[in-house]
Amino acid sequence: MLTSRRLVKAVLPLTLPGSLVLVSGRVFAADENEESESPLLTDELSLYSTPHTRVPHVKPEVGSMEQSVASLRKSAEPYTAWIQEKSSYALDKAEEYYKTIEPVIDASVQTVGDTYEFLLNPPSKFYPSIGAVGFSAILGLYLAKGGRVKRLLFPTGLMTLSASVFYPQQAASLAKEAKNQMFSLGSQTRVFMEDVWKRISPGKEN
Numbered sequence: 001m002l003t004s005r006r007l008v009k010a011v012l013p014l015t016l017p018g019s020l021v022l023v024s025g026r027v028f029a030a031d032e033n034e035e036s037e038s039p040l041l042t043d044e045l046s047l048y049s050t051p052h053t054r055v056p057h058v059k060p061e062v063g064s065m066e067q068s069v070a071s072l073r074k075s076a077e078p079y080t081a082w083i084q085e086k087s088s089y090a091l092d093k094a095e096e097y098y099k100t101i102e103p104v105i106d107a108s109v110q111t112v113g114d115t116y117e118f119l120l121n122p123p124s125k126f127y128p129s130i131g132a133v134g135f136s137a138i139l140g141l142y143l144a145k146g147g148r149v150k151r152l153l154f155p156t157g158l159m160t161l162s163a164s165v166f167y168p169q170q171a172a173s174l175a176k177e178a179k180n181q182m183f184s185l186g187s188q189t190r191v192f193m194e195d196v197w198k199r200i201s202p203g204k205e206n
Helices: 002-037 064-120 127-142 147-167 167-200
Strands: none
Touching: 064 167, 127 147, 147 167
């Protein structure tokens, strides 16, 4: 018995540190697994939690200036709507009128282009005829004494007469075309102005 007790006492100090090392190693491994599986967040601690504060929304008070501007805008709404309506109507009519007289403008541009081409390559008797027409204009200015109407009518009439003598066909076609264009332009302008005046005048509305 004594020998066995002595043997236990001798072996126990030698085996105890190794067993402690094994136990401590197992505990350390268990702690690492637990930390990796369920990490602890700082937001879960009551020490780091921040309270959610709600700021009450306060509506700004409306001042006297804002009230006066709002009332003025409300009172001016019918007039602004009327002005917008009439302006839109006038623009539409102007566009329609332009589309109507666009052929006349194109014809005038074509006439100017043809005249320019004619002046670049004039016929042989063109310059003598121009001299005769110019002399007729000077003679008309000399004969037109005593009024502005005569100064306008006499030279124009004599120039037209001289041009018709040298170029009868061109003068007739030009006079006919000018007459048609002036009549069409005058009638379209009159209709357009009457229609716009009826629409814009407040007293004539139903």
